Amino acid sequence: xxxxxxxKDSRWLxxxxxxxLAVSIWDILFLNKPALGQVxxxxxNTFCVALLVMVFTLVMAWGVTLxxxxxxxxxxxxxxxxxxxxxxxxxSIPQVVGILFGYVGVSALVEAGxxxxxxxxxxxxxxSISLFVFIEFVDLLRERIAHFQKLDFYNxxxxxxxxxxxxxxxxxxxxxxxxxxxNKLISVFGAAIFLQCSVDxxxxxxxxxxxxxxxxxxxMGSLLAKxxxxxxxxxxxxxxxxxxxxxxxxxxHLMGLTVAFLVVFTLxxxxxxxxxxxxxxxx
Amino acid sequence: MxxxxxxxxxxxxxxxxxxxDNYDIVPNEITFLFGESGIGKSMISKAVYGxxxxxxxDVTVNGRPYAEYCALASTREIRDNSFFVFQEPSSHLNSxxxxxxxxxxxxxxxxxxxxxxxxxxxxxxxxxxxxxVLDVFPKPYRPSGGEKQRALLAMAFKKMDVLTxxxxxxxxxxxxxxxxxxxxxxxxRNLFLELLFEKYARRPFTVMIITHDYSVISELYARYRGxxxxxxxxxxxxxxxxxxxxxxxxxxxxxxxxxxxPPKASGxxxxxxxxxxxxxxxxxxxxxCLFKDAAHTxxxxxxxxxxxxxxxxxxxxxxxxxLAKAIMGLYHAQDLSMNLCGMPITGRTEKKVxxxxxxxxxxxxxxxxxxxxxxxxxxxxxxxxxxxxxxxxTPQTLVLALGELFEDSVTDAFLSKKVxxxxxxxKQRLNLLRSIVLGTDLLILDEPLNGLDFLSVKKVLxxxxxxxxxxxxxxxxxxxxxxxxxxxxxxxxxxxxECS
Numbered sequence: 001x002x003x004x005x006x007x008k009d010s011r012w013l014x015x016x017x018x019x020x021l022a023v024s025i026w027d028i029l030f031l032n033k034p035a036l037g038q039v040x041x042x043x044x045n046t047f048c049v050a051l052l053v054m055v056f057t058l059v060m061a062w063g064v065t066l067x068x069x070x071x072x073x074x075x076x077x078x079x080x081x082x083x084x085x086x087x088x089x090x091x092s093i094p095q096v097v098g099i100l101f102g103y104v105g106v107s108a109l110v111e112a113g114x115x116x117x118x119x120x121x122x123x124x125x126x127x128s129i130s131l132f133v134f135i136e137f138v139d140l141l142r143e144r145i146a147h148f149q150k151l152d153f154y155n156x157x158x159x160x161x162x163x164x165x166x167x168x169x170x171x172x173x174x175x176x177x178x179x180x181x182x183n184k185l186i187s188v189f190g191a192a193i194f195l196q197c198s199v200d201x202x203x204x205x206x207x208x209x210x211x212x213x214x215x216x217x218x219x220m221g222s223l224l225a226k227x228x229x230x231x232x233x234x235x236x237x238x239x240x241x242x243x244x245x246x247x248x249x250x251x252x253h254l255m256g257l258t259v260a261f262l263v264v265f266t267l268x269x270x271x272x273x274x275x276x277x278x279x280x281x282x283x
Numbered sequence: 284m285x286x287x288x289x290x291x292x293x294x295x296x297x298x299x300x301x302x303x304d305n306y307d308i309v310p311n312e313i314t315f316l317f318g319e320s321g322i323g324k325s326m327i328s329k330a331v332y333g334x335x336x337x338x339x340x341d342v343t344v345n346g347r348p349y350a351e352y353c354a355l356a357s358t359r360e361i362r363d364n365s366f367f368v369f370q371e372p373s374s375h376l377n378s379x380x381x382x383x384x385x386x387x388x389x390x391x392x393x394x395x396x397x398x399x400x401x402x403x404x405x406x407x408x409x410x411x412x413x414x415x416v417l418d419v420f421p422k423p424y425r426p427s428g429g430e431k432q433r434a435l436l437a438m439a440f441k442k443m444d445v446l447t448x449x450x451x452x453x454x455x456x457x458x459x460x461x462x463x464x465x466x467x468x469x470x471x472r473n474l475f476l477e478l479l480f481e482k483y484a485r486r487p488f489t490v491m492i493i494t495h496d497y498s499v500i501s502e503l504y505a506r507y508r509g510x511x512x513x514x515x516x517x518x519x520x521x522x523x524x525x526x527x528x529x530x531x532x533x534x535x536x537x538x539x540x541x542x543x544x545p546p547k548a549s550g551x552x553x554x555x556x557x558x559x560x561x562x563x564x565x566x567x568x569x570x571x572c573l574f575k576d577a578a579h580t581x582x583x584x585x586x587x588x589x590x591x592x593x594x595x596x597x598x599x600x601x602x603x604x605x606l607a608k609a610i611m612g613l614y615h616a617q618d619l620s621m622n623l624c625g626m627p628i629t630g631r632t633e634k635k636v637x638x639x640x641x642x643x644x645x646x647x648x649x650x651x652x653x654x655x656x657x658x659x660x661x662x663x664x665x666x667x668x669x670x671x672x673x674x675x676x677t678p679q680t681l682v683l684a685l686g687e688l689f690e691d692s693v694t695d696a697f698l699s700k701k702v703x704x705x706x707x708x709x710k711q712r713l714n715l716l717r718s719i720v721l722g723t724d725l726l727i728l729d730e731p732l733n734g735l736d737f738l739s740v741k742k743v744l745x746x747x748x749x750x751x752x753x754x755x756x757x758x759x760x761x762x763x764x765x766x767x768x769x770x771x772x773x774x775x776x777x778x779x780x781e782c783s
Contacts, residue, residue: 073634155613156656160717161643161671170669175660 008276016269020262026250027258035228035255042223043262045122046196049219052126053133053192054185060130061137062173068138069145069168087135095132099199102128107203107216118217125216129192140184144177179281183274190270197221197263223259232256285310291330293323294341299525301326306529308457309515311487313479315494315503316529318519319708320734323527324493325370327519328459332367333358361457363390364450366442370461370493372431376421382434383417386441393449394441403478404433404471428466429599436463436475440482447486460492464499468598469764473502480507487513497737498765500534501541518736537737541769557724557756558610558646560585561620563782566605572782573606579780587725587756587775592747594759594771597779603760604651606779607727610758611648612637624724643671646725651733653714659703666702666717673722684720687746688712688739707734715743719750726750727758732766744770 004010027036064087071080090098106124109115115124145168148154157167173181200221216222223229232253239246249257277283290304301323308314308331318324329335333353335342342349352358369375377385386397405413416426417434439458446456464472476499483490492499503514518532562573562582573595575583587593597603609616610623612632621628624645626636650656657666663685667676676684678698685693689712702710711734718726728747732740744766751757761767768776 152650152652152655153658155608156648156650156714157658157669158638159611159613159642159646159648160721161647162669164638166669171658171661175658175665 007280009273009280010276012269012272012276016266016273019265019269023258023261027254030251031254031258038218038223039255039258039262042218042220042259045217046193046220049122049126049129049196050189050192052122053129054189056126056130057134057137057188058181058185060134061141064134064138065141065145065173066165066168068142070164087138090131091135093132095195096198096202098132099129099195100202102131103199103203103216110216121217125196126192129195133188133191133195137184137188140180141173141177144180145172148172148176179277180283183277183281183283186270186274186277190267190274193220193263193270194267197224201225220259220263224256224263226256229256229259233260289327289331290345291327292343293326293330293335295339296341300340301527302525303327303519303527303529306331307517308489308491310455310489312513312515313483313490313492313510314515314517315492315499315532316517316519317494317497317532317736318527319706319736319739320495320711321705321707321709322519322521322736324519325461327527328461328491328493329367332365332457332459333362334367357455360455364446364456365458365489366439367459368435368439368461368463370465372428372435372466373421375435376431378421380420381418382421382426382431383414386417386434386438390445391438391441393445397437397441400437400440400444400478404437404474406474427600429468429471432463432466433471436460436478440478443482443486443488446488447482456488458488458490460490460494462494463492464494464496466599468762469498472496472499473506476502476507480510483510495732495734495736496763497537497740498763500537501765504534504538520736532737540741541765554589555625556586556588556622557624558585558587558758559622560610561618564606564609564619565617566602566609566614569602569605570782571602571606572780574778574780577778579778579782583777585758585777587758589724589754589756590751591775592751592757592759592771593775593777594761594767595777595779596764599762601779601781603779604729607648607729607758607760610727611646612641643721643723645723646727647718647721647723648727649715649718649729649731651729653707653710653734657702657710657714657717659701661702662699663702663705663713664698666713667720670717670721672720676720684716685713688716688742708736708739711735712739712743715746719746722750723755725756725758727760729760730762731759732761732763740766 005014027039031039064083068080068083071083074080103125106115106121106128109124110121115121148171154167154172157171158164162171197220200216200219201224203216204222204225224233232249233256235245235249235253236257239249286307286309288304289306289308291306292302293300303323306327316324316328326335330342330344330349335349337349337353340349342352344352347355376382380388401413401417402408405416416430419425421431439460443458463475467475479490482488500516503511507514516532516534517529519527519529522528560573562584564571572579572582573585575581577596585593585595595603595606605614608614609619610621612628612634615630617630619628619630623641626640626645664681667681667684670676674680681698682693685698689697689709702713705713711731715728715731718728726747731743731747735743747757748770759767759771
């Protein structure tokens with residue numbers, strides 16, 4: 001246990017779990033049932049979408065990396081240039097703007113009745129986030145491959161007749177880059193939560209009722225945008241000028257405070273976990 | 284002989300890296316320490332010299348904690364009166380300081396005239412040529428590895444001169460030369476030995492020379508017989524998984540082995556050449572040429588038939604590895620004319636041909652540095668996965684194949700061990716076996732004896748000879764001329780040189 005706590009990433013994972021448990025117990029005791037239900041659903045939905053983003057990002061990045069690698073080595077350069085152009089086009093769009101349009105699309109599909117299943121909605125939301133996150137993952141994988149291609153390691157395996165696919169997938173990416181990949185995935189998880197909350201908040205606050213997020217599952221961003229939560233958060237500012245009111249925050253303004261805490265605390269923990277992991281593996 | 288015996292234990296956390304209880308230093312005499320790469324020769328020597336970082340490693344010397352050992356007056360005296368030439372010249376030199384300044388840094392500045400040492404090590408090169416080499420900041424590729432190594436040797440010799448003029452004979456010293464000739468050809472190696480024995484004759488020092496170069500023994504017996512009573516040949520061998528022991532190395536055994544009848548060059552039915560490589564070719568704008576004679580007067584195609592071993596000689600840096608990579612299609616050579624296993628190959632031959640018909644099927648190559656050519660993150664078992672073998676490698680056949688060079692150590696735990704955790708010598712053996720098991724018609728070996736102890740050298744050569752007898756064509760590239768001159772027929776020796 002002592003050894004585990006000495007590792008920064010494990011320590012912060014522990015801190016996050018303990019923090020979440022403490023908040024859960026406090027909310028069970030003091031938050032009203034309907035609000036508790038919404039916060040729980042919002043947290044789980046956000047968490048699930050972020051996990052899906054990790055999976056989609058990994059699959060898309062790995063696939064595109066291989067496609068770029070083999071197209072690059074091929075005689076016909078057109079497919080390689082087209083794919084590179086498409087990726088650069090996506091890269092040029094600001095992430096939040098791109099995801100916002102993705103959400104608009106999903107909302108439209110839901111409104112039109114084309115999709116109803118929450119699983120499908122989650123998947124599409126995650127996909128639209130992944131689309132604007134995965135390119136930096138492609139960059140990482142390509143850098144890793146390029147690094148190993150410069151070493152004798154790559155040629156030594158190739159002249160032994162080991163297929164290029166195996167050298168890249170198994171020897172380079174799996175055996176020698178999985179720590180880098182996992183570290184990046186932790187960051188992607190944090191980025192997914194942040195982007196999701198930002199976009200959900202923007203949609204919930206800023207869009208007209210014609211295209212709204214009412215039909216989308218509740219997330220922490222949409223909960224934060226609710227009028228109750230906003231009042232709860234404004235109450236924090238109120239305590240700065242009326243310190244005696246501070247005690248009420250933890251009983252009367254629990255919903256907004258909980259959501260804000262979950263977002264900030266989770267992002268901070270993810271940041272420290274990723275940093276600790278990188279330090280431990282000397283990345 | 285009153286040897287100072289050291290027991291050394293080096294650990295990193297819970298893991299014992301190396302431990303020995305009979306590391307002997309004979310005062311004012313010269314010890315040559317052989318042993319396979321990565322077994323702990325350098326580390327133990329550094330520990331005794333007081334160079335290890337106590338924050339990184341848990342070290343005890345003669346039962347004392349390392350900080351306490353380093354603080355001893357005798358250890359401090361050793362450090363003051365000695366010099367440690369590191370194995371990798373690039374890591375020894377300060378890249379922010381000119382080499383010429385480093386040659387006069389600290390106590391080395393007391394030796395005012397280093398022209399004799401530098402002149403000898405650079406074979407009386409004129410001062411302007413020397414300045415071009417020494418008045419530079421060392422970078423990974425500048426000056427050459429050999430030149431950096433000679434600069435380090437010059438520092439050690441300067442320190443010897445300083446001690447000769449300032450300290451009385453008998454003061455504790457401990458000059459460690461860690462692979463001092465690793466980047467030098469035989470000519471420069473002999474210059475190094477010549478200078479060393481000259482300095483030693485003037486005033487004896489305690490010298491430890493860590494090396495894999497067994498051919499140094501022949502040189503000692505040929506030219507320095509008078510010093511033999513003051514020379515000790517030792518070998519560091521593995522006693523168990525972590526412990527190593529220093530044993531006497533039998534020079535006679537090595538010399539007798541060299542004197543044995545060399546293997547017959549042509550065993551199998553020779554037939555058509557497996558490799559016919561044109562005498563002249565260009566790579567990266569350099570024109571290279573193969574010759575049949577050392578004087579470079581008879582250009583000749585490199586021709587190897589079944590059951591033959593060819594050996595390519597050239598000084599360091601001429602392009603032996605480049606030639607091997609050009610033959611294997613890894614470098615695109617211009618003016619290339621080659622016939623490999625009946626297939627005509629030119630500079631325009633498509634990569635797909637190499638991938639699907641040649642690599643691992645008709646020809647393969649063992650790269651020079653096992654550390655760089657193996658996947659260190661893979662396990663021993665995984666190293667053999669994905670090879671295009673005619674018959675699938677079962678666990679039993681894998682154990683059998685590994686047993687050729689690893690003997691009894693091939694257990695399940697060994698197969699599951701990460702390559703990174705193997706010693707340098709073990710990695711080199713694995714590197715060789717990965718290519719040997721393929722059973723290709725042509726096998727190119729670039730410095731196949733790198734980092735191996737004498738026992739492994741003999742085993743590797745036996746295995747290679749066995750493959751040759753079974754019809755394989757072998758191309759050897761090595762700076763270890765003594766051993767390969769013994770192993771390869773004179774008629775199959777080629778000389779590579781740059782030409783206009």
